[in-house]
Amino acid sequence: xxxxxxxxxxxxxxxxxxxxxxxxxxxxxxxxxxxxxxxxxxxxxxxxxxxxxxxxxxxxxxxxxxxxxxxxxxxxxxxxxxxxxxxxxxxxxxxxxxxxxxxxxxxxxxxxxxxxxxxxxxxxxxxxxxxxxxxxxxxxxxxxxxxxxxxxxxxxxxxxxxxxxxxxxxxxxxxxxxxxxxxxxxxxxxxxxxxxxxxxxxxxxxxxxxxxxx
Amino acid sequence: xxxxxxxxxxxxxxxxxxxxxxxxxxxxxxxxxxxxxxxxxxxxxxxxxxxxxxxxxxxxxxxxxxxxxxxxxxxxxxxxxxxxxxxxxxxxxxxxxxxxxxxxxxxxxxxxxxxxxxxxxxxxxxxxxxxxxxxxxxxxxxxxxxxxxxxxxxxxxxxxxxxxxxxxxxxxxxxxxxxxxxxxxxxxxxxxxxxxxxxxxxxxxxxxxxxxxx
Numbered sequence: 001x002x003x004x005x006x007x008x009x010x011x012x013x014x015x016x017x018x019x020x021x022x023x024x025x026x027x028x029x030x031x032x033x034x035x036x037x038x039x040x041x042x043x044x045x046x047x048x049x050x051x052x053x054x055x056x057x058x059x060x061x062x063x064x065x066x067x068x069x070x071x072x073x074x075x076x077x078x079x080x081x082x083x084x085x086x087x088x089x090x091x092x093x094x095x096x097x098x099x100x101x102x103x104x105x106x107x108x109x110x111x112x113x114x115x116x117x118x119x120x121x122x123x124x125x126x127x128x129x130x131x132x133x134x135x136x137x138x139x140x141x142x143x144x145x146x147x148x149x150x151x152x153x154x155x156x157x158x159x160x161x162x163x164x165x166x167x168x169x170x171x172x173x174x175x176x177x178x179x180x181x182x183x184x185x186x187x188x189x190x191x192x193x194x195x196x197x198x199x200x201x202x203x204x205x206x207x208x209x210x211x212x213x214x
Numbered sequence: 215x216x217x218x219x220x221x222x223x224x225x226x227x228x229x230x231x232x233x234x235x236x237x238x239x240x241x242x243x244x245x246x247x248x249x250x251x252x253x254x255x256x257x258x259x260x261x262x263x264x265x266x267x268x269x270x271x272x273x274x275x276x277x278x279x280x281x282x283x284x285x286x287x288x289x290x291x292x293x294x295x296x297x298x299x300x301x302x303x304x305x306x307x308x309x310x311x312x313x314x315x316x317x318x319x320x321x322x323x324x325x326x327x328x329x330x331x332x333x334x335x336x337x338x339x340x341x342x343x344x345x346x347x348x349x350x351x352x353x354x355x356x357x358x359x360x361x362x363x364x365x366x367x368x369x370x371x372x373x374x375x376x377x378x379x380x381x382x383x384x385x386x387x388x389x390x391x392x393x394x395x396x397x398x399x400x401x402x403x404x405x406x407x408x409x410x411x412x413x414x415x416x417x418x419x420x421x422x423x424x425x426x427x428x
Contacts, residue, residue, distance in 0.1 A: 056410065056426070057382050057410075057424070057426035058410065058412035058424045058426065059412055059414050059422075059424060062276045062277070062280065063276070065280075065283070066276065066279075069279070069283065168271050196270065196271075196272065198272035198273055198417050200273050200414060200416075202414075203412050208273075210271070210272045210273060212270070212271035212272065
């Protein structure tokens with residue numbers, strides 16, 4: 001059985017940024033407002049962080065509920081894990097997600113600065129200093145036959161796209177302008193030589209871009 | 215945990231028919247061509263009956279792969295199960311699906327003419343002569359906490375809609391005209407008083423209608 005590498009529910013601004021500038025402990029998306037960027041997902045019934053019942057069950061919900069389908073591991077960049085740069089100063093930092101991370105699988109954090117693995121609830125974080133292909137091989141081995149999710153940020157997705165390792169990619173373009181930050185693309189059409197590309201507008205105001213290999 | 219009653223991937227013609235007239239062993243959709251009605255689904259990577267690799271992974275694939283997510287039982291009308299009317303003449307008939315039905319759960323077939331349950335692979339067919347609410351109660355009990363799929367045909371879906379038992383409904387309108395047959399609706403807007411309703415056009419030419427309770 002083929003093990004795909006899949007990007008899901010990655011939100012970017014109209015001008016192609018996945019996060020703003022000046023990330024900090026208080027602002028995981030830097031000057032970008034995650035409430036604006038992710039509003040479409042937070043409104044759905046299947047949003048992993050939803051605490052109250054209800055939520056929409058229209059088009060956007062199909063995307064949020066696909067987040068965990070047949071996923072056995074996640075790969076993320078260091079800046080998705082936290083705001084520290086360079087050698088780890090704060091070893092107590094265990095990610096933004098509190099004591100119930102939404103991953104429920106092994107997570108491979110790409111960093112030049114290794115630290116020991118640890119487990120929070122049913123998510124184990126591993127720290128790896130390797131090329132994308134080598135990290136993907138580790139994640140596939142850990143995924144127990146299931147697919148691997150590539151969680152972002154934009155720089156990490158770009159590295160895997162440049163290495164031609166991504167099988168399917170779902171990007172939601174929100175109607176906000178950031179002007180700077182972590183860039184995914186100049187234009188969604190950049191990928192069209194290598195991928196089928198569908199564009200679907202949602203009632204929530206975001207535009208979903210779906211890519212799969214040609 | 216709430217157990218939803220869900221309709222998925224139900225295809226109708228532009229004029230609102232789920233199947234044509236004159237169903238027979240040779241023509242499960244009567245004068246309608248299932249190749250036309252279901253072409254959008256058959257082209258996707260996740261289509262349950264797919265035998266060759268490949269297939270599209272765009273919008274339509276999100277719909278086909280949702281078919282089995284968290285489903286613990288299916289309810290169908292007798293005419294989805296087979297072409298016989300009245301008392302069963304052919305007891306050898308075990309549905310259209312050969313030795314690998316795509317359900318993998320208990321299936322409750324609504325009929326005025328009972329016959330013993332039987333199992334094909336991992337699908338068990340039960341025959342029930344009850345009102346929609348009573349059939350739904352049996353299906354929920356069999357679904358082991360998961361949701362129940364309402365499989366059609368159109369007459370069966372109408373009966374559950376009229377009894378206000380359907381929680382979510384996905385209907386794909388194909389660009390074919392049937393002129394007669396088993397009618398789901400005069401117009402998709404009929405349900406708007408009771409349901410949120412999103413309309414999404416697919417690159418394949420079908421229009422997906424998504425309904426969930428207000």
